[in-house]
Amino acid sequence: xxxxxxxxxxxxxxxxxxxxxxxxxxxxxxxxxxxxxxxxxxxxxxxxxxxxxxxxxxxxxxxxxxxxxxxxxxxxxxxxxxxxxxxxxxxxxxxxxxxxxxxxxxxxxxxxxxxxxxxxxxxxxxxxxxxxxxxxxxxxxxxxxxxxxxxxxxxxxxxxxxxxxxxxxxxxxxxxxxxxxxxxxxxxxxxxxxxxxxxxxxxxxxxxxxxxxxxxxxxxxxxxxxxxxxxxxxxxxxxxxxxxxxxxxxxxxxxxxxxxxxxxxxxxxxx
Amino acid sequence: xxxxxxxxxxxxxxxxxxxxxxxxxxxxxxxxxxxxxxxxxxxxxxxxxxxxxxxxxxxxxxxxxxxxxxxxxxxxxxxxxxxxxxxxxxxxxxxxxxxxxxxxxxxxxxxxxxxxxxxxxxxxxxxxxxxxxxxxxxxxxxxxxxxxxxxxxxxxxxxxxxxxxxxxxxxxxxxxxxxxxxxxxxxxxxxxxxxxxxxxxxxxxxxxxxxxxxxxxxxxxxxxxxxxxxxxxxxxxxxxxxxxxxxxxxxxxxxxxxxxxxxxxxxxxxxxxxxxxxxxxxxxxxxxxx
Numbered sequence: 125x126x127x128x129x130x131x132x133x134x135x136x137x138x139x140x141x142x143x144x145x146x147x148x149x150x151x152x153x154x155x156x157x158x159x160x161x162x163x164x165x166x167x168x169x170x171x172x173x174x175x176x177x178x179x180x181x182x183x184x185x186x187x188x189x190x191x192x193x194x195x196x197x198x199x200x201x202x203x204x205x206x207x208x209x210x211x212x213x214x215x216x217x218x219x220x221x222x223x224x225x226x227x228x229x230x231x232x233x234x235x236x237x238x239x240x241x242x243x244x245x246x247x248x249x250x251x252x253x254x255x256x257x258x259x260x261x262x263x264x265x266x267x268x269x270x271x272x273x274x275x276x277x278x279x280x281x282x283x284x285x286x287x288x289x290x291x292x293x294x295x296x297x298x299x300x301x302x303x304x305x306x307x308x309x310x311x312x313x314x315x316x317x318x319x320x321x322x323x324x325x326x327x328x329x330x331x332x333x334x335x336x337x338x339x340x341x342x343x344x345x346x347x348x349x350x351x352x353x354x355x356x357x358x359x360x361x362x363x364x365x366x367x368x369x370x371x372x373x374x375x376x377x378x379x380x381x382x383x384x385x386x387x388x389x390x391x392x393x394x395x
Numbered sequence: 396x397x398x399x400x401x402x403x404x405x406x407x408x409x410x411x412x413x414x415x416x417x418x419x420x421x422x423x424x425x426x427x428x429x430x431x432x433x434x435x436x437x438x439x440x441x442x443x444x445x446x447x448x449x450x451x452x453x454x455x456x457x458x459x460x461x462x463x464x465x466x467x468x469x470x471x472x473x474x475x476x477x478x479x480x481x482x483x484x485x486x487x488x489x490x491x492x493x494x495x496x497x498x499x500x501x502x503x504x505x506x507x508x509x510x511x512x513x514x515x516x517x518x519x520x521x522x523x524x525x526x527x528x529x530x531x532x533x534x535x536x537x538x539x540x541x542x543x544x545x546x547x548x549x550x551x552x553x554x555x556x557x558x559x560x561x562x563x564x565x566x567x568x569x570x571x572x573x574x575x576x577x578x579x580x581x582x583x584x585x586x587x588x589x590x591x592x593x594x595x596x597x598x599x600x601x602x603x604x605x606x607x608x609x610x611x612x613x614x615x616x617x618x619x620x621x622x623x624x625x626x627x628x629x630x631x632x633x634x635x636x637x638x639x640x641x642x643x644x645x646x647x648x649x650x651x652x653x654x655x656x657x658x659x660x661x662x663x664x665x666x667x668x669x670x671x672x673x674x675x676x677x678x679x680x681x682x683x684x685x
Contacts, residue, residue, distance in 0.1 A: 138481055232418075239664045241644060242434075323504050
């Protein structure tokens with residue numbers, strides 16, 4: 125009995141450990157700087173959105189959000205398109221050819237993206253893509269491709285072969301089979317993989333840090349990092365930035381929870 | 396052969412991108428490690444393998460390597476134990492359990508920059524919540540400069556890494572626990588097994604594959620934790636939180652020793668390759684299907 129009580133206590137304690145930092149950050153974002161220094165841990169005197177107004181007038185927040193959205197959506201679509209067609213190719217080719225292509229990408233799984241930060245920086249500069257969202261999209265897509273191929277081809281193997289074969293007998297070509305049969309059958313899994321990739325790209329700091337420099341190109345995490353320089357020791361403004369950038373993701377999570385969670389599981393199991 | 400030509404269009408675009416950026420750049424990384432390039436000058440010379448002993452003897456590199464091992468051990472231990480304990484209480488598909496699992500998951504979807512700033516604030520020695528709470532509980536002797544004290548800073552960041560990813564590991568453990576057949580647990584209980592016996596003899600052996608996945612995933616994650624460390628301390632104070640990935644970044648883009656940073660990258664790659672290989676082998680033998 126006491127063991128069960130201990131278990132419940134643990135659940136509550138961890139919930140508090142998650143909630144407390146998030147709440148104090150939310151409260152701090154509603155305080156003025158003077159109010160914050162008077163009582164750093166107290167409740168805000170009133171629900172004031174003054175800091176948010178100041179943030180949106182002082183910073184091109186919508187520009188940053190748009191950059192993040194452009195980069196994330198394009199990267200996810202690009203990776204999914206490429207990975208789905210490769211996974212289909214692997215599924216439809218014989219043991220040897222499919223095996224070679226699969227092994228090629230499996231090797232890539234072992235290379236952490238941090239290893240290539242130097243050549244990525246110099247290569248993108250040589251291509252003339254430094255400080256462009258295009259460069260960032262291409263780099264992010266190439267880095268995420270091995271994992272996506274691995275995840276998708278693992279899933280496609282579980283599809284019933286007979287359906288594709290039946291389609292083939294009815295005279296459907298490869299592109300038709302892919303678009304009309306394979307993709308619809310994979311749809312829920314594709315949604316989970318998309319959510320998984322979305323979180324990675326949306327939150328990434330390293331590649332934007334390496335590849336973007338001018339103010340109009342920053343993504344949200346990079347912009348947030350820059351705020352620290354501008355709002356030195358001004359916690360209320362800095363944390364207002366944190367709340368603003370976090371809120372979009374949390375809203376998305378509330379509505380698409382299922383896909384986020386199964387995506388994270390797929391990523392861990394295969395990656 | 397006919398099949399090859401027929402399927403080539405499916406492979407080609409992805410393969411080209413992969414070869415052009417991923418494979419070619421990994422090879423380039425090797426090449427740079429053989430040069431004395433500073434990253435700025437238009438010309439450089441190939442100096443052979445000289446960068447490797449120089450990196451291996453670099454005090455900061457050794458420190459970064461040691462820190463990374465400390466960081467990994469702390470994160471793997473905390474993250475695995477805590478998430479397992481939580482998962483054991485959350486195996487049902489009831490509304491409460493589903494909601495709690497989702498709530499624990501929330502930090503996972505925040506960016507490392509956000510998480511880093513949230514905790515920089517919590518850890519702040521004078522304004523932060525942690526010291527404030529300790530003081531309120533009459534434990535002010537426990538107050539620390541969590542990120543400013545070189546002896547504990549790396550562990551303070553490790554705690555944040557675990558905080559942010561425990562929710563994800565809970566999900567993995569719960570999936571493993573739910574896949575354990577109920578009859579097995581029931582029959583052991585009927586045979587008079589105690590709670591502890593039940594866990595040690597039935598649950599744990601069947602959970603081992605899930606635990607293996609959690610441990611290996613967490614290990615790799617803790618070597619890749621660039622964003623969090625870079626945001627919170629940038630590797631300081633006095634290199635006490637420098638890990639391998641921040642060492643590479645700092646020696647390339649702060650000190651402009653590209654050749655040496657590339658040599659460190661190659662070393663990093665070898666290390667991760669070794670770990671991934673070991674993990675692949677360990678997981679293949681006792682793979683479980685969910």
